[in-house]
Amino acid sequence: GAVVSQHPSWVICKSGTSVKIECRSLDFQATTMFWYRQFPKQSLMLMATSNEGSKATYEQGVEKDKFLINHASLTLSTLTVTSAHPEDSSFYICSARDSLKHEQFFGPGTRLTVL
Amino acid sequence: GENVEQHPSTLSVQEGDSAVIKCTYSDSASNYFPWYKQELGKRPQLIIDIRSNVGEKKDQRIAVTLNKTAKHFSLHITETQPEDSAVYFCAVLLPSGSRLTFGEGTQLTVNP
Numbered sequence A: 001g002a003v004v005s006q007h008p009s010w011v012i013c014k015s016g017t018s019v020k021i022e023c024r025s026l027d028f029q030a031t032t033m034f035w036y037r038q039f040p041k042q043s044l045m046l047m048a049t050s051n052e053g054s055k056a057t058y059e060q061g062v063e064k065d066k067f068l069i070n071h072a073s074l075t076l077s078t079l080t081v082t083s084a085h086p087e088d089s090s091f092y093i094c095s096a097r098d099s100l101k102h103e104q105f106f107g108p109g110t111r112l113t114v115l
Numbered sequence B: 001g002e003n004v005e006q007h008p009s010t011l012s013v014q015e016g017d018s019a020v021i022k023c024t025y026s027d028s029a030s031n032y033f034p035w036y037k038q039e040l041g042k043r044p045q046l047i048i049d050i051r052s053n054v055g056e057k058k059d060q061r062i063a064v065t066l067n068k069t070a071k072h073f074s075l076h077i078t079e080t081q082p083e084d085s086a087v088y089f090c091a092v093l094l095p096s097g098s099r100l101t102f103g104e105g106t107q108l109t110v111n112p
Helices: none
Strands: A004-007 A010-013 A019-025 A032-038 A045-051 A067-073 A076-081 A090-097 A104-106 A110-114 B004-007 B010-014 B019-025 B032-038 B044-051 B056-059 B062-067 B072-077 B086-093 B100-102 B106-111
Touching: A004 A090, A010 A019, A019 A032, A019 A090, A019 A110, A032 A067, A032 A076, A045 A067, A076 A090, A104 B044, B004 B086, B010 B019, B019 B086, B019 B106, B032 B062, B044 B056, B044 B062, B072 B086
Parallel strands: A010 A110, B010 B106
Antiparallel strands: A004 A019, A019 A076, A032 A045, A032 A090, A067 A076, A090 A104, A090 A110, B004 B019, B019 B072, B032 B044, B032 B086, B056 B062, B062 B072, B086 B100, B086 B106
């Protein structure tokens, strides 16, 4: 399958700081990327849909000013968690859909811990 | 929007037995149905998918069946092995939608 990379794989930060996570599709173009959050033993919760060259679409209950998404190219989307707090600690996973197909592939995830 | 229900939430089988996980969906226009396997702390990985114009698809020990009339699809794993132990998610895509709707997941445990 196609390859999606995500960086960093884990991060620990102090409360109040901002954290930036990168998601890249390595061998295909992705006009649409998705950002999920996953708590232990739970399903994937879609946070927002990121479209190349346009504003992201946020799911209900997700603060767009807190979770900043940028999709500047067909292979890169970034999620910035601003003013992170302990309740933001979670596993964040990006996903990219091949522009030519239905298939959606996931990045390896970023484990965020806010102290 | 689309509603996806997945059952069972946990499934424990003996090595060598078969495992079946079922998902139902609400919107008859849905046309793409992937299954993902997620091991602890890792990314979900696409293991098999099926489109609405096909009733069954098989890949070695894994198969997916789709019943469009009843709006359900199932994952079948035969000759299960301990390394099949993971959480399995079904998902559904509407032709007009840009995103997948996921089921709640099934924790499969294969006992040696």
